[in-house]
Amino acid sequence: MRSIEKYVQAMENKDFAGLAELFAKDGTINDYCSNGTAQSEYHVYGREAIHMFFRNRFTFGKCSISEAQVVNDTQAEFVANYGGYLVMAIATVRREDENGLIERLTVRPK
């Protein structure tokens, strides 16, 4: 399974631990979609931070995705839900390390 597919699966299942495991130790998520909603952009640096950040967001219903579709080897489109505010988004795996762990993933409005 490609990284982007695993990412979508973890997001759909609200699996914060599984999501964090997809990333390299210093992997980052840069999410620009939430800017403009009631939340700030997400720039989460490091595997542990991704684990903690999404544990919070999933538990309190502030982040989820639906209608996901993997469009190529590195990208997926979905409807991102930021605490009830919907944004059509596209996630891109920008860089992976030699072990296939994500070093940088971006989420932008589509």
Add this chain to the structure above:
Amino acid sequence: MGLYAITGGSSGIGAKTVEILKAQGHQVINIDLRNCDITANLATPEGRDEAINKLHEMCPDGLDGMICNAGVSGTCGNLALIISLNYFGTIRLAKGVFDLLEKKHGSCIVTSSNTISQGAGRLDIADILNNVGDEQRVINLVSQLDATNLSVQQSIYVATKYALARYVRRVSSSWAARGVRINAVAPGNVKTAMTANMGEAANHALNALPIPTKYGTESLMEPEEIGEVMAFLVSPNARGINGNVVFVDGGTDALLNSEKVY
């Protein structure tokens, strides 16, 4: 050595702060409901006045510091108590001893909460607290809410703590110009008797507010981690710090709000 007063110094963060200040050689007057130097119920106007009068009797030459720490969490389920104790109990005490602090160019600390940055507060209630300041009117307003609902309890708790932090920001410049500093401390979730006995659902929610410095341990902040910051902030060593809301939460706020740098 200094003369300090603290509210809610009989347990939790307050008790640790008392311990730290005493270990530094200071004299500390504890205002609480039990095991204290001044017994007063700060949830009532009479109790607040009693505490202020006693402090004036006991400290005719002034106070080096006032730590307004008494408060209850949202889970107490008593919305009126949250409003009266957390907000009005704190503001009244801070204002009521201002003249004592002025005499010694002292400092005031208010206990806020790191939840103020997590978007769960009723900011309309916070606005009314800060801008109207009518205790009975706010109590009437919150009495119409469902006090058994955990989200409602939390939203009112956060509103009081948000209003306290904003109060500190608003008055800090004029207070400082008169020689008195005022700051807020915003602790993360702290180990207390109450958090030790929480149910599964509450623990689940607590652990979803991760504390980066405790990563992987599922543990909360220690009361002394907060107390040590309070002892520093109230001391003359922190004379350059005024009007700040200092998050003492092991990095939870930075984790959840990395883009808020100011």
